Amino acid sequence: MSIDTAHAPDWTIPQDWEGYTAADHATWTTLYERQAALLPGRACNEYLAGLRALDISRGIPDFRLLSDKLLALTGWQVVAVPGLVPEDIFFDHLANRRFPAGNFIRRPDQLDYLEEPDVFHDVFGHVPMLTDPVFADYMQAYGRGGLRAMQFGRLPNLARLYWYTVEFGLLRTDAGLRIYGAGIVSSGGESRFALDDPSPNRIGFSLRRVLRTPYRIDDFQQVYFVIESLPALLDETVNTDFAPLYEELANLPDIPIAAIEQTDHVYTHGTQHYAAAH
Numbered sequence: 001m002s003i004d005t006a007h008a009p010d011w012t013i014p015q016d017w018e019g020y021t022a023a024d025h026a027t028w029t030t031l032y033e034r035q036a037a038l039l040p041g042r043a044c045n046e047y048l049a050g051l052r053a054l055d056i057s058r059g060i061p062d063f064r065l066l067s068d069k070l071l072a073l074t075g076w077q078v079v080a081v082p083g084l085v086p087e088d089i090f091f092d093h094l095a096n097r098r099f100p101a102g103n104f105i106r107r108p109d110q111l112d113y114l115e116e117p118d119v120f121h122d123v124f125g126h127v128p129m130l131t132d133p134v135f136a137d138y139m140q141a142y143g144r145g146g147l148r149a150m151q152f153g154r155l156p157n158l159a160r161l162y163w164y165t166v167e168f169g170l171l172r173t174d175a176g177l178r179i180y181g182a183g184i185v186s187s188g189g190e191s192r193f194a195l196d197d198p199s200p201n202r203i204g205f206s207l208r209r210v211l212r213t214p215y216r217i218d219d220f221q222q223v224y225f226v227i228e229s230l231p232a233l234l235d236e237t238v239n240t241d242f243a244p245l246y247e248e249l250a251n252l253p254d255i256p257i258a259a260i261e262q263t264d265h266v267y268t269h270g271t272q273h274y275a276a277a278h
């Protein structure tokens, strides 16, 4: 499928579900089966319950059917886009409870390699968490916050919140750390690395701390932030006045990616061996 398909002003395009080949569906099912086998005991209960509720194990889901289920659960929909979309368009979709998902799927020889988020990352990774009412509200709040961050010129800071929660977040539970981030649950390698590897730091979530911490887009993360609960994440996000925070951040340096701060709640002081070797 071409990525320069004509799109509407909000960048949405028809998913063209009928256009997927048998090989496209087989790629989905291969990835699905691999991750579904890996995630029990690793992904959080909210994610696993969402995955079961969506029933998306057999081939690339039709967004129309997916949206029907999601609308009934939390009022969200999935809309097709040709790939990454401009930030303001992305935030506007989230603020209106629409999740933009790439409609293309990686090639069979790219199962572990992604240049740009495809339908497997976007749907398998993100949509199960959108069945959780609290996380559903958090994503909408993030969309609204994104539009405001653009006005303040602090989007690079806010983008770190998305990265370290929606994409690469870990959740503390009585049974141990669990994954809720889409970038982790959709990746076989990182599903293991994020929880088991001694290399990365794992640090208790703090909004200020996260907004000051850069991230890497090219490899496994060097630091993961652990939230206490999804309601705590939502509460802190919606009850924080970001305007003074952004002013404060303008005068503070970034925290080096692998640093441990005195005030950090440290779950793992990582060796950083993996990052040093790659």
Ligand SMILES: [Fe+2]
Pocket (backbone or CB within 6 Å): 117, 121, 122, 125, 126, 167, 182, 183
């Ligand atoms: Fe993503």
